[in-house]
Amino acid sequence: MGCSVCLWLVVSFCRVWGMGRGTRETVLGTLGKATVLWIPQEFQDLTQRFGVAVWKRDTEDPHSKDVLLKYLDGNYTNYNPSQNRFHSSNFSLEILSTKRQDQRLYEYITSKDTEEKVWQIQLEVYEPVSDPDIQVLSWALANDSCTVTLNCTAARGDNVSYSWAGLEASTSSPCAHNGSLLHLSYHLNATSLACACTASNPVSSSAVTFNSSACSFEQRGSARPGPNLVLAVAVPIAVVLIFVGVFTAIHTAHGLKCFTRMLCFCDC
Ligand SMILES: *[C@@H]1O[C@H](CO)[C@@H](O)[C@H](O)[C@H]1NC(C)=O
Ligand SMILES: *[C@@H]1O[C@H](CO)[C@@H](O)[C@H](O)[C@H]1NC(C)=O
Ligand SMILES: *[C@@H]1O[C@H](CO)[C@@H](O)[C@H](O)[C@H]1NC(C)=O
Ligand SMILES: *[C@@H]1O[C@H](CO)[C@@H](O)[C@H](O)[C@H]1NC(C)=O
Ligand SMILES: *[C@@H]1O[C@H](CO)[C@@H](O)[C@H](O)[C@H]1NC(C)=O
Ligand SMILES: *[C@@H]1O[C@H](CO)[C@@H](O)[C@H](O)[C@H]1NC(C)=O
Ligand SMILES: *[C@@H]1O[C@H](CO)[C@@H](O)[C@H](O)[C@H]1NC(C)=O
Ligand SMILES: *[C@@H]1O[C@H](CO)[C@@H](O)[C@H](O)[C@H]1NC(C)=O
Secondary structure, three states: OHHHHHHHHHHHHHHHHHHHOOEEEEEEEEOOOOEEEOOOHHHHHHHHHHOEEEEEEEOOOOOOEEEEEEEEOOEEEEOOOOOEEEEOOOOEEEEOOOOHHHOOEEEEEEEEOOEEEEEEEEEEEEOOOOOEEEEEEEEEEEOOEEEEEEEEEEOOOOOOEEEEEEOOOOOOOOOOEEOOEEEEEEEOOOOOEEEEEEEEEOOEEEEEEEEEEOOEEEOOOOOOOOHHHHHHHHHHHHHHHHHHHHHHHHOOHHHHHHHHHHHHHHHO
16 A cells, blocks of 8 residues: 555656656667657647647757658648658558668647647667677687686677577576676586577577587587688698699609609500
């Protein structure tokens, strides 16, 4: 009882305080995607009643604003139809392809005579995160336990934060960690351990899994030259080099004579 009164007081205070500063909400936009700036039912009803409304946007200059759209008794003028679409059913303004420079304060104003109501929307624009990459920064084997340091990074995305978690639904996973760097230590009898790194920001998230077994690594994305690559590339090169060396040695005056005679033998 006492608590609900408290809550009511807090809510009322916030409302009054919010009204005093102009009603404002934050909308998150995704770079390159459409963003809808909608207005509450109360403002839709007022617009129906008043018949007059305008959508505006702040500019860098505090003394001027861009007028995006004017609405009058069911008709409207969209001053930027290639970038914005207006939905007259609910008076929402849709930004067709959100750009960084769209991150501004928007205002929806409906008025009649001496009365004016303003709804403010602060648009925040974020680039979505790309699939993260996991890099093995270091690893060591000691006393049958493996110690690895992993670095998880997403190439693109604004305000990205990283978290690690085990794939199995257990709270005490050795993978559980916040931040891009993970120091992981596990006993070798843990046949396989999988840790998922999630890169996220306010508009998106993406995860990749790191699988390890017996201190050997399989990575996704960032491929590093491993022992197989060394065998596949370095060994053939070494063999060719040795052959060239031997051939050059034979190719001295004497060697050349022998070689020509040998060739002749074959020809005749
Ligand atoms: C709305 O537009 C139509 C067609 O252009 C016009 O006939 C009508 O008078 C306009 N209504 C108002 C209130 O301006
Ligand atoms: C507003 O109306 C448009 C067109 O009818 C609709 O696509 C959109 O979802 C509506 N938005 C909201 C927030 O009601
Ligand atoms: C390995 O284990 C032995 C005995 O338990 C201990 O003395 C030694 O310090 C350990 N080495 C490492 C690198 O942890
Ligand atoms: C982790 O990777 C990012 C991106 O490649 C790099 O900027 C950062 O320095 C790395 N962290 C460490 C500790 O190596
Ligand atoms: C996002 O990052 C920018 C630049 O680092 C910073 O100014 C802004 O406050 C951050 N936004 C949030 C919501 O963390
Ligand atoms: C990571 O951060 C979240 C939110 O701040 C928190 O709830 C969670 O307990 C943290 N996890 C770890 C492993 O620190
Ligand atoms: C792995 O080895 C550790 C240390 O010897 C032991 O405590 C643990 O029970 C073993 N786990 C499994 C799955 O065998
Ligand atoms: C790691 O293991 C998980 C689950 O077994 C699997 O979905 C994922 O594809 C594996 N990733 C790699 C890089 O092998």
